[in-house]
Amino acid sequence: MIALEHISKRFGEKQVLDDISFELADGRSLAVLGRSGTGKSVLTRIILGLIAPDTGRVTIDGQKLTRRRRATFLEQTGVLFQGAALFDSMKVWDNVAFRLRNGRKRTGRAEARDRAVAALARVGLEERVADLYPADLSGGMQKRVGLARAIVGEPKYLFFDEPNSGLDPVTATDIDALIRELVTDLGATAITITHDMASIRAIADEVLLLDASRARWHGPVADLEGAQDELLARFLAR
Template identity: 50%
Template sequence: MSTIIPKISLRGVTKSFGDNLVLDKLDLDIMPGDSVVVIGGSGTGKSVMLKCILGLLDADAGSIKIDGVETMGMSTRDREALLRRVGMLFQGSALFDSLPVWENVTFGLLSAGTISRKDAWGIAATILAKVGLGRQVCDLRPSELSGGMQKRVGLARAIATSPEMIFFDEPTTGLDPITADTINELIVERVRDLGATTLTITHDMASVRKIADHVSMLHDGKIIWSGPVDQIDQSGNEYLEQFIHGRADGPINADPNTDKIT
């Protein structure tokens, strides 16, 4: 009997900032082609977890494997090779404001030498069309775009290299409900086209219901519930129920004075 190796596997991942324990022996498996959404309140360590997986932060302890290969302590060269298989949409889009849109979108392809600068403009226009943006956007600067357009360009940049894994950090934060739903739709469509494995972190329940195959809830540095998205309303987990219904009363302390600082 063959066992399927998780695309991404976290075991006992621990991360502290000084005395502040953010990730506490966290375990998480993401299977190939799966879309996992990790939810949790502000300051629960979702972004820290994502940055540890990407190698932007070094975890203090534990194991992070991608395709069964340990990534903690990986050499710079191997890390760069790994990151060429990854796409990432940042919370604030993180577009390079010194570059025009077309160069932002094709940045990964140009830096890998996959395409020439001569062809980059046309390729960027093709990718931008997939996220609903016209060719006229190509020559604009990121500062000339609205928040929703920046998210679309960020998504275009994330999918430009046809990555195996895509990470979404709060993809709909700061957007109006209609634009947020459009972004969610685009994420689902483009991820389906690519057949990519995705990990999304959010506290937007509309995103969760639209994007997720599986949901995990992070609280106090640990995954306290995991399951298929269609079971979140019948989980019987009081933390999850409080979170998805957005109630102030419950086991999750909403007192800002007790929030962890990450």
């Protein structure tokens, strides 16, 4: 379980997060929704331990996320960055295997490539893609490579930052289906930042709506349509 207890964060005069609390059970998928500048990315960085909150605490499986536990948590975590964030100068398989080759438990080149090719296959990419460069790929293929990199270590936790950003509707739908399949197959706990309601319905079990630095609404995806919240209704109408 990932649990946040009374998390607050301020940057200068701007209160970005104010008394945020929620729990996300193992194997559940949460979508974090909100207008631009409402602290969605800051919230995920705090969960990842990349930013320290001013007040409150994050616990993973009931244990506070100390510096030592954060290292273990990050080793168990896969991240899909907005825009895929691939290294242009590295071949696709090198991108996928980056953490395997550079983490605390370094994997040999041959094994790392084999695992990268296997991860690419899981996201629907042929072995020949492994020796291409990111510039040789379409936007949708780059997203798939980013997904392969996120799952190559068989993570327990997955974080997705605007996974459909820049994609056409058909490709976006394919990526949504792939994310849902991967999260289910891995039994992972997932958190996704997105503004796309179709994506939320496809990949999430529950939704957290942030507004004015607070948690405005949190509940199951199945309860979205009946929620009596004006801002949520505006998102649903888009």
